[in-house]
Amino acid sequence: MRFKRTWLWVAVLTVGLSLFAFGCGGGDDDEGDDGGGGAAAEQVITVNWGTEPPSLDPGLASDTTSAAIIFNIMDPLITLDDELNAVENAAESWEVSEDGKTVTLTLRDDLEWTTGDPVTAEDYEWSWKRTVSPELGADYAYQFFGIVGAAEYNECDPAKGDCEALREEMGVEAVDERTLRITLTSAQPWFIQQLAHTSFIAVHRPTVEQFGENWTEPANIVTNGPFKLDTWEHNSRIDLVKWEDWRNADEVSLTRVNGRMITDGTTAVQAYEAGEIDVNLDVPPEEIARLKDTEDYQQYPYLGTYYYGLNVKNITDPLQRRAMAMAIDRRTIIDNITQADEVPATGFTPAGMPGFDSINPASEFLPESGDIEAAKELMSQVQNPKTEINLLLNDAPGHREIAVAVQANWQELGLKVNIRQQEWAQFLEAIGPPPGNDIDAFRLGWIADWPDAMNFLELWTSDSGNNSTNFANEEYDQLVEEARATPDEAERYELYAQMEAIMFGENAEMPLIPIYFYTATHLERPSIQETFNINPTSQIDLRPVEVRE
Amino acid sequence: MSGSLLAYVVRRLVWTIPVVLLVIFLTFVLMRQIEGNPFRTSERAVPESIQRNLERKYGLNDPWYVQYAMYTKGVLTFDLGPSLVLRQRTVNEIVKEHFPRSLELGGLAFLFAAVFGIPLGILAALRPNSWLDYGAMFFSNVGFAVPSFLIATLFIYYFVVQWDVGFPTSGWTNWESKVLPVVALGLAPAAYFARLVRGTMLETAQQDYIRTAQAKGLRRRRIVGLHVLRNSLIPVVTAAGPLLGYLITGSFVIEEIFAIPGIGRYYVTAVTARDYSVVMGLTVLLSVIVILANLVVDILYAVLDPRTREARA
Numbered sequence: 001m002r003f004k005r006t007w008l009w010v011a012v013l014t015v016g017l018s019l020f021a022f023g024c025g026g027g028d029d030d031e032g033d034d035g036g037g038g039a040a041a042e043q044v045i046t047v048n049w050g051t052e053p054p055s056l057d058p059g060l061a062s063d064t065t066s067a068a069i070i071f072n073i074m075d076p077l078i079t080l081d082d083e084l085n086a087v088e089n090a091a092e093s094w095e096v097s098e099d100g101k102t103v104t105l106t107l108r109d110d111l112e113w114t115t116g117d118p119v120t121a122e123d124y125e126w127s128w129k130r131t132v133s134p135e136l137g138a139d140y141a142y143q144f145f146g147i148v149g150a151a152e153y154n155e156c157d158p159a160k161g162d163c164e165a166l167r168e169e170m171g172v173e174a175v176d177e178r179t180l181r182i183t184l185t186s187a188q189p190w191f192i193q194q195l196a197h198t199s200f201i202a203v204h205r206p207t208v209e210q211f212g213e214n215w216t217e218p219a220n221i222v223t224n225g226p227f228k229l230d231t232w233e234h235n236s237r238i239d240l241v242k243w244e245d246w247r248n249a250d251e252v253s254l255t256r257v258n259g260r261m262i263t264d265g266t267t268a269v270q271a272y273e274a275g276e277i278d279v280n281l282d283v284p285p286e287e288i289a290r291l292k293d294t295e296d297y298q299q300y301p302y303l304g305t306y307y308y309g310l311n312v313k314n315i316t317d318p319l320q321r322r323a324m325a326m327a328i329d330r331r332t333i334i335d336n337i338t339q340a341d342e343v344p345a346t347g348f349t350p351a352g353m354p355g356f357d358s359i360n361p362a363s364e365f366l367p368e369s370g371d372i373e374a375a376k377e378l379m380s381q382v383q384n385p386k387t388e389i390n391l392l393l394n395d396a397p398g399h400r401e402i403a404v405a406v407q408a409n410w411q412e413l414g415l416k417v418n419i420r421q422q423e424w425a426q427f428l429e430a431i432g433p434p435p436g437n438d439i440d441a442f443r444l445g446w447i448a449d450w451p452d453a454m455n456f457l458e459l460w461t462s463d464s465g466n467n468s469t470n471f472a473n474e475e476y477d478q479l480v481e482e483a484r485a486t487p488d489e490a491e492r493y494e495l496y497a498q499m500e501a502i503m504f505g506e507n508a509e510m511p512l513i514p515i516y517f518y519t520a521t522h523l524e525r526p527s528i529q530e531t532f533n534i535n536p537t538s539q540i541d542l543r544p545v546e547v548r549e
Numbered sequence: 550m551s552g553s554l555l556a557y558v559v560r561r562l563v564w565t566i567p568v569v570l571l572v573i574f575l576t577f578v579l580m581r582q583i584e585g586n587p588f589r590t591s592e593r594a595v596p597e598s599i600q601r602n603l604e605r606k607y608g609l610n611d612p613w614y615v616q617y618a619m620y621t622k623g624v625l626t627f628d629l630g631p632s633l634v635l636r637q638r639t640v641n642e643i644v645k646e647h648f649p650r651s652l653e654l655g656g657l658a659f660l661f662a663a664v665f666g667i668p669l670g671i672l673a674a675l676r677p678n679s680w681l682d683y684g685a686m687f688f689s690n691v692g693f694a695v696p697s698f699l700i701a702t703l704f705i706y707y708f709v710v711q712w713d714v715g716f717p718t719s720g721w722t723n724w725e726s727k728v729l730p731v732v733a734l735g736l737a738p739a740a741y742f743a744r745l746v747r748g749t750m751l752e753t754a755q756q757d758y759i760r761t762a763q764a765k766g767l768r769r770r771r772i773v774g775l776h777v778l779r780n781s782l783i784p785v786v787t788a789a790g791p792l793l794g795y796l797i798t799g800s801f802v803i804e805e806i807f808a809i810p811g812i813g814r815y816y817v818t819a820v821t822a823r824d825y826s827v828v829m830g831l832t833v834l835l836s837v838i839v840i841l842a843n844l845v846v847d848i849l850y851a852v853l854d855p856r857t858r859e860a861r862a
């Protein structure tokens with residue numbers, strides 16, 4: 001019996017010890033945070049960037065996470081204010097020729113790289129041509145296709161054509177150290193605002209040439225913005241520190257911005273609640289109801305539209321498409337499913353877009369809470385209705401719930417809706433364009449690249465790579481062409497209004513059903529709320545941010 | 550190591566080569582069968598010229614057999630190629646930087662499972678049908694049945710947000726940050742170990758040779774320690790190999806929830822983004838690990854039970 005007990009003790013001890021080792025552990029990093037008052041002594045914040053930025057190379061970046069970081073370590077030519085007006089930044093002025101086709105930018109005279117080298121117009125010319133070059137394979141090379149010769153240079157096959165000659169012909173030229181001249185294919189009145197996109201930021205040529213693909217690693221990178229890249233532990237953290245020698249360093253309060261990459265939405269909210277992060281850039285829909293009334297919850301307008309595309313080759317009668325649009329109760333979807341006070345869409349161009357009031361069609365077929373009776377009335381006039389609707393979604397959270405609500409609305413019109421979900425990459429292949437024959441409707445969203453309605457309305461031309469509806473309308477295509485060459489804002493907005501009217505006006509073609517205009521949701525400590533900001537194109541400017549007592 | 554054992558090990562190692570080649574081939578074929586474009590990651594259409602430039606840059610415009618040959622050659626020279634989605638990184642860099650984290654996470658979870666689960670099983674087996682046994686088995690049922698993502702979320706909610714005992718919600722930096730993910734990952738295998746040890750110990754105790762030992766008048770400590778335990782551990786070792794492989798390679802849910810920069814997070818995002826080179830590189834790597842873990846087990850097995858060695862020699 002004695003030995004039996006010994007064994008028992010050994011086992012008990014081991015279990016106990018392991019429990020002890022894993023069960024206890026202390027830490028005492030309590031952080032207090034109260035809003036209001038003057039500047040705090042320590043100007044440090046921690047932001048959850050959400051995911052690993054795929055690239056910090058302005059030429060290669062094509063997503064909002066990368067952009068958020070690049071904007072703050074680099075010095076864009078132009079920035080956008082809250083109303084999306086262009087504001088001089090690295091470019092101190094710009095001049096547009098009478099015909100709108102030549103843009104001349106003048107750079108400030110105090111621009112420097114972190115190495116001390118001056119930032120010159122030559123840097124921009126080289127960087128833009130690098131991004132367009134067929135060798136780099138940049139996704140956003142098309143941002144430059146409005147510049148003379150850019151598309152031709154990008155299309156060149158280095159094994160076959162004389163790409164060097166095409167490179168020379170591209171319409172961007174450093175006239176002198178501080179003057180950059182750009183020749184556009186048409187007037188493109190939004191070009192100045194477009195310059196605020198990350199793609200147009202310059203890179204430091206000697207660094208890129210020396211380190212190749214690894215030039216953005218913290219040990220190699222050379223930047224020219226208010227913050228420097230201090231740490232980049234991939235998939236874990238990106239920390240920025242203030243660059244004390246930046247041209248306007250005295251306007252920057254934060255000395256350090258620690259960045260985490262917590263992808264899981266629930267963990268991110270918990271990390272915020274535990275005081276580990278001060279800003280969480282995206283609140284998961286399932287947490288919004290609980291957090292909405294807290295003082296930390298912040299909401300911003302976001303230039304984007306959530307919509308249902310319709311395959312007009314399958315649902316051929318515009319009457320049916322109008323009826324389907326009319327049946328959807330957007331208010332219920334927003335109040336009960338998405339819950340972030342999105343704006344019920346009354347056209348495709350989102351609220352907040354310059355000229356919105358004159359462009360928006362305020363479509364009678366897009367009533368906020370739906371109008372089932374009127375929709376049924378329309379439906380009854382349809383000669384050959386398509387009664388079985390295959391609705392395709394991607395499998396990200398939230399879309400199914402919306403689709404089920406729409407399914408219920410459409411059921412009242414006598415439509416049988418089959419909801420099918422696919423993972424993202426397969427989904428994108430399936431909707432084309434052209435969409436698969438078995439797809440009648442699909443969900444998608446569009447977020448602005450630059451703040452002009454053209455960025456939204458040009459999606460629906462007959463040759464657009466983003467038009468998965470099979471909608472083709474000559475008049476519409478002509479209006480787009482005309483608007484591209486119309487520098488006058490009022491005239492252009494009038495053309496945009498005509499395009500919206502073709503889609504959603506009295507005789508609406510309704511190739512797609514706009515559901516709502518997006519909002520952005522954040523959790524932010526009260527101590528920084530006053531100064532922390534994100535503009536409607538999702539750009540975060542950390543320069544004015546200050547931690548208050 | 551005896552000669553026969555050495556020969557056995559060498560033979561097993563040589564066999565891994567065709568297995569790895571088969572893995573490469575199958576992954577290559579399967580990946581290409583799924584629809585999707587690695588260069589279209591958002592709803593934005595990719596203009597034709599840009600798609601062509603990217604295909605040229607990454608050699609995707611070559612015929613499939615050329616791509617396959619190039620890839621196999623790359624693997625054999627330990628060059629897994631560039632990532633198609635994380636445009637500035639190579640698969641080698643990703644493996645080098647992130648695999649050690651997964652290895653550490655999986656290894657610690659395995660250690661936790663062994664240190665916690667095996668004694669628990671012994672305890673239960675020594676006092677079958679007592680409250681101790683019931684308690685241990687209740688724990689192991691729960692640990693086995695509740696999925697790790699739920700355990701992880703509950704752990705964060707209670708230990709960090711509600712009770713604030715000093716663990717962070719996420720990350721992989723100091724030891725405090727490692728406790729919750731390791732326990733969350735190790736709980737199910739601990740439960741598995743406990744059940745397995747209890748079962749085999751009770752079964753071994755019924756064997757004739759144990760009765761013989763008892764009849765010989767051996768002390769109970771010697772019987773349990775030498776005969777029961779040693780023989781009961783053989784199935785445990787058998788199970789441990791695949792389990793270790795599974796813990797190292799299968800922790801992506803835990804890595805995602807706790808924001809641990811391990812290889813698992815890359816694996817999952819690479820599959821959804823059609824990042825062919827990352828998927829293939831990681832599949833090959835993880836297969837090699839599972840193969841090696843099994844090999845180690847077989848060697849241990851041979852050491853523990855000479856009969857298996859002789860049978861194979």
